[in-house]
Amino acid sequence: MSVSRTRRNRTRRVRVGTTAIGGKEPVRVQSMTNTRTDDIRATLRQIRRLEQAGCELVRVAVPDHKAAAVLPKIRERTDIPLIADIHFDHRLALAAIRAGVDKVRINPGNIGSRQKVKNVVRAAQDRGVAIRVGVNAGSIEKKVLQKHRHPCAEAMVESLEHSLEPFEQLGFKGVVLSAKSTSGPDTIEAYRQMAKRWRYPLHLGLTEAGLKFEGAVRSAAVLGVLLNQGIGDTIRVSLTGDPVPEVVAGFEILRALGIRDHGPVVYSCPTCGRTEVDVEKLAREVSRAVRGIDAPLKIAVMGCVVNGPGEAREADFGIAGGRGKGALFVRGRVVRTCASHRITGELVKEMLRARNA
Numbered sequence: 001m002s003v004s005r006t007r008r009n010r011t012r013r014v015r016v017g018t019t020a021i022g023g024k025e026p027v028r029v030q031s032m033t034n035t036r037t038d039d040i041r042a043t044l045r046q047i048r049r050l051e052q053a054g055c056e057l058v059r060v061a062v063p064d065h066k067a068a069a070v071l072p073k074i075r076e077r078t079d080i081p082l083i084a085d086i087h088f089d090h091r092l093a094l095a096a097i098r099a100g101v102d103k104v105r106i107n108p109g110n111i112g113s114r115q116k117v118k119n120v121v122r123a124a125q126d127r128g129v130a131i132r133v134g135v136n137a138g139s140i141e142k143k144v145l146q147k148h149r150h151p152c153a154e155a156m157v158e159s160l161e162h163s164l165e166p167f168e169q170l171g172f173k174g175v176v177l178s179a180k181s182t183s184g185p186d187t188i189e190a191y192r193q194m195a196k197r198w199r200y201p202l203h204l205g206l207t208e209a210g211l212k213f214e215g216a217v218r219s220a221a222v223l224g225v226l227l228n229q230g231i232g233d234t235i236r237v238s239l240t241g242d243p244v245p246e247v248v249a250g251f252e253i254l255r256a257l258g259i260r261d262h263g264p265v266v267y268s269c270p271t272c273g274r275t276e277v278d279v280e281k282l283a284r285e286v287s288r289a290v291r292g293i294d295a296p297l298k299i300a301v302m303g304c305v306v307n308g309p310g311e312a313r314e315a316d317f318g319i320a321g322g323r324g325k326g327a328l329f330v331r332g333r334v335v336r337t338c339a340s341h342r343i344t345g346e347l348v349k350e351m352l353r354a355r356n357a
């Protein structure tokens with residue numbers, strides 16, 4: 001994995017296990033398992049799939065003591081920076097910290113008294129564990145919500161400010177902040193205000209973004225605005241279903257903004273009346289074939305030999321489909337033609353040859 005650009009050093013760097021968030025660190029991509037955490041095998045299997053997709057931090061839900069009890073076993077079997085997601089019961093946060101997680105996510109608004117929050121902060125301080133203080137539009141402190149009448153950006157930031165008091169009183173340095181909403185404009189405004197006000201690293205996300213396609217598009221629109229302004233130190237694209245596409249979408253957002261590269265990218269043409277091959281099928285085949293290659297190469301899959309190479313001049317490698325055969329091109333220049341059924345294999349060979357040259 002390569003990093004094409006580092007970000008401005010505006011936030012404080014917070015260590016999370018073997019990685020770090022904020023400061024000059026690249027924007028980290030994270031996700032969350034959706035298995036029952038106490039199903040250790042299923043949870044570990046999903047963590048491994050997320051890791052293979054490039055996920056850099058994984059959060060697991062800790063809804064009860066049964067889930068908290070298996071955390072030491074999960075910790076033992078994975079090195080990925082592990083985050084425990086806690087609501088309502090501060091004892092679960094204490095158990096997670098004892099189990100060796102690297103970060104806990106709490107919403108101080110629902111964790112109980114200030115004393116309980118302080119107990120969690122002290123335990124985290126002792127063990128070098130980070131804490132994400134996360135406020136959601138649906139969990140704004142009651143009196144703040146009454147003042148603002150509805151869950152707007154200002155209300156989320158004010159609620160966050162109150163939540164931060166015990167952390168600041170104890171001089172806790174491992175804070176990461178988030179304020180999520182299903183409203184794009186509220187999310188953007190809240191993070192803009194947070195970025196002006198604090199130097200804590202910011203975890204970006206749109207809550208309950210939706211199904212794979214809709215959720216990825218909504219997240220890209222909102223997170224893109226913020227990231228392009230240099231706001232955001234780690235992202236999670238929340239999607240309903242298998243979490244692996246969250247990681248893919250996260251890296252695609254960063255790549256589209258020129259913030260990070262992550263392995264090869266496959267571009268494909270939209271097809272038109274000149275198309276002579278099944279471009280969608282070919283693009284999927286190429287995506288599968290280049291999955292194991294870690295260089296940040298641009299590969300174009302185009303639907304015709306007439307305009308394809310020219311249209312994909314910026315790509316490192318490409319295929320332009322024709323009837324029964326296709327042209328293989330390297331940086332806009334056709335290097336050879338071959339039968340359609342061999343073209344993907346030839347492309348991979350060409351890429352490996354270039355890598356080993």
Ligand code: SF4
Nearest residue numbers: 269272275303304307
């Ligand atoms: S590459 Fe060819 S087939 Fe694809 S959109 Fe352009 S002209 Fe049409």
